[in-house]
Amino acid sequence: MPTFPPLNVATDPKTYRVTFILPDGSETCLEVGEDERLYAAACRAGLNLPCLCLQGWCITCAARVEGEGAWDQSLSLRYFPQDREAGFILLCTARPRSDLRIRTHQRVALRDYRISRKLPTPRG
Amino acid sequence: MATKRHASDNIVGHGDLTKRVGVEQIRARGVDVEKLIDLLIDAAGAEFTTYYYYTILRMYLAGNEDYKEICEDARLEDRAHFELITPRIYELGGSIPKDIREFADRAGCPDAYLPDDPTPTNILTVLLEAERCAIRTWSEICDLTLGKDPRTYDMASRILQEEIEHEAWFIELLSKERDGVVRPSGHFRRGTPGEAPYSKNLGFYNP
Ligand code: FES
Ligand SMILES: [Fe+2]
Ligand SMILES: [Fe+2]
Numbered sequence: 001m002p003t004f005p006p007l008n009v010a011t012d013p014k015t016y017r018v019t020f021i022l023p024d025g026s027e028t029c030l031e032v033g034e035d036e037r038l039y040a041a042a043c044r045a046g047l048n049l050p051c052l053c054l055q056g057w058c059i060t061c062a063a064r065v066e067g068e069g070a071w072d073q074s075l076s077l078r079y080f081p082q083d084r085e086a087g088f089i090l091l092c093t094a095r096p097r098s099d100l101r102i103r104t105h106q107r108v109a110l111r112d113y114r115i116s117r118k119l120p121t122p123r124g
Numbered sequence: 125m126a127t128k129r130h131a132s133d134n135i136v137g138h139g140d141l142t143k144r145v146g147v148e149q150i151r152a153r154g155v156d157v158e159k160l161i162d163l164l165i166d167a168a169g170a171e172f173t174t175y176y177y178y179t180i181l182r183m184y185l186a187g188n189e190d191y192k193e194i195c196e197d198a199r200l201e202d203r204a205h206f207e208l209i210t211p212r213i214y215e216l217g218g219s220i221p222k223d224i225r226e227f228a229d230r231a232g233c234p235d236a237y238l239p240d241d242p243t244p245t246n247i248l249t250v251l252l253e254a255e256r257c258a259i260r261t262w263s264e265i266c267d268l269t270l271g272k273d274p275r276t277y278d279m280a281s282r283i284l285q286e287e288i289e290h291e292a293w294f295i296e297l298l299s300k301e302r303d304g305v306v307r308p309s310g311h312f313r314r315g316t317p318g319e320a321p322y323s324k325n326l327g328f329y330n331p
Contacts, residue, residue: 057234120229124163
């Protein structure tokens, strides 16, 4: 069971540039601290992204990293190596470890991917 | 004999047992029935696993009899939620998985595991976040069915009311336990353990 750090860490010594790409193609670029969860950072910037469990389980917040990128997903209760291989990221419990370009609203894509790999996932 | 017919009735033929007007009517009003069934099965899975995990969490609240009693109410009410949802899944034409492992795997909310360090604060934190996931789940199902599927909406809103109470209980307990701050839930005790007044259609406390 991970221990969750505080939601916003404004005094993080290290920050990364994270770009969120929404379904309408619009882009929002933020500085995100290394201890800040990406979902919280997006909220801070006024982005209204889907979420449900906020514990890295339900995949409602799933997104996909474009190109290269590094992130810490150790706060998630259920995240598979295969998810990472395919670039899927759970924003609610992910912390940046490099600059990132992230396509949001990928719940259905991750659900279908997990089903194709016979990995557990909510279906709805 | 009624003369007013709804267009969607036409797709359920006279004597046809393979379709249900009770389903086609909500489809005609814009409900994605297959998605709704999937969401209900995920939610039923979460209620069922939560019932199971709360059984363990409650054991480890030993010595905190007040916490145990509140946890017991939430535990039994989650079982009541499972019992309430399951018939609706079948009525809509769905079914719960044959294998309980598959059911648990697709639960829409996390396994509420006993924390490695099972202090009352840590256990109450798990309980609180489980309730919050349930509130978001049932709020979404209310949104999807409002004005289109009164039967599922009524069920979801009854469950939601109890989940909202559960969150308030655990905020009250965790606030006092962890922070020493009084944040009353505003509720009195259930008449009997796990009474589930909304989801069992009982009277609720209103002196
Ligand atoms: S909100 Fe559930 S996995 Fe992120
Ligand atoms: Fe419940
Ligand atoms: Fe609950």
